[in-house]
Amino acid sequence: MNTIWFQTPLRGKALSLLLLAIFAAAPIVADRYLLSVLILVFYFTYLGHAWNLLMGFAGQLSLGHALYLGLGAYTATALWVLFGIGPWVGVFIAIPVAAAAGLFIGWLGWRFAIEGVYFALLTIAFAEFTRIGFDHLQVTGAAGGLFLPVNGDAAGKWWNLGGGPLLYYYLSLGLAIAATILVARLRQSPLGYRWLAVREDPQAAQAVGIDVFRARMLAMLISSSMTAVGGVFYGFYYRNLFPSQVFDIGRSIELILAPIIGGLGTIFGPIVGAIILTPLGEGLTGIMQSLGLNAPGVKAIFYGLTLMVIISLQPNGVWPWLARHLRLDRPRK
């Protein structure tokens, strides 16, 4: 982080701090709706970082991150609803549960040399398998869903993540900032360089003595653990969980859009992607409503077209292009 920070040009530092100040002060002026949009921006930034570690840095395509999100969400909320164990304890149980699933999938995939699209399909298969399993798991309400109390003492005090939008706003902002710092540090660490080597050429990395399997497993460990924490946030923020929603492949897809659109394997990609995509979708809903149109599919169609256009024109993502034009990228030596 230090290196990256010191290498950032002055205007980059100024812009980062300005953005941070705006986000920190936003609740003073923003209404409930705007806050909910910003919470989504931070949430997708956070999850984007988590997924980007595995795909952008270690080069392994996972299309089943909904599995870790769902396991994290279900573990922590079920502990709270069934046993009254609060999320601050629950999160430390949710992380090992999701990480165990991730490591098992990683072990299976990389030990048996399942690569590329095949690995992606393996991750989808596990997520879908678990989704249907939870649809029939009576203890968590099966397909009928798991609900957290919304009002009164049962909802929990703020330290048990029961509270108003401000609580979730600063919590999600904190998660996004923490994830950004963690990713930036990892990127500059020896492990980060090993990941890049493994991503670019696994065989060459192996030949220079990098344990490819271990590097990938570490990426999976961190990525699935981070996603599980995002799942805990998801569970306590939305306060209802349905297997068909939280484990759905749509969840896996939506959380990878921000890093891909923003720029795979970059530190600011997930942030830029989330800032572009989330308000885009929300803004369109607003425009549609103000025009008095109520067509459910239009927002998603626009979303799909945006994806097709951006991936056709800027396959490396928006951030590298933006950084070049704003002259924010680090000076080349």
Add this chain to the structure above:
Amino acid sequence: MAAITLNVIVQGLLTGLVYGLMALGLSVIFGVMRVVNFAHGEFTVVGMYAAFVLFETLHVDPLLVLLPIAAAFFGIGYLLQRTLINPFIGRAEHEQFILLVGLATVLVNGLLLIFGPDARPINLPYSFDSYAVGPMFLDKIRVFAAVAAIAVAAALFLFFRYTRTGTAIRACADNLTGAAVVGLDVTRLYAVTFGLGLACVGAAGTLMATIADAAPGLAQAYTLLAFTIVIIGGLGSMVGALIGGVLIGISEALAGFYIQPSMKSMFSFALLIIVLVLRPQGLMGRRL
């Protein structure tokens, strides 16, 4: 009991042949071009709606419009490959994936916008007829759909085996550089391949519309189903796609009957995981 089980297996087999035809389209596209068509199920459902609309407006039997719909899908596929997808050939898998997920999103929400979320059935005069064969009762529509699926698959197989274009496409799949060196027009052949893949999907969607009610919500499940079948059968193997389809059809039918209908795809995914780990080339793993 044995008779019931046999009935369930045969019903699953008939449905599985239609699944197989759908997966065949994916296998051809993936096997030749290495493009991950993540909009496969979405195109299938578009085919179902095409059959539904023609049935509602012109009252024609879906079996009669099978070939026109397949031909239209061939044209759509050819143009799509030429314009949208060709720049993505050879690019990273996640880029192709995003492009096709975008396309899938547009397709499925377009259907939602036009037709709404409700399931649209096609009620044919013979929808509830069946043939009694020994102890079995075979649904007439399933028999027709399965026979049509085999016919389309056979036509495709003969095309790849005996025509010049088919041979050229197989050459591209075998050795792309070699194919380009001997002067094959790879761009055109890829467009034909994508067209053929979508023609399969159009035909499969038309047949699917007779045995299942068309709904936008089916699309994603069909995409996963097609990938599952193709991986189990063996990527690029045409026979494998049909065998995979039949296997999945039977396993879904048995699981749906003896365990719970809502758990039937769990067995497909378990089967997919086992095949990926133990035999990643699939049951009939062999190049096209």
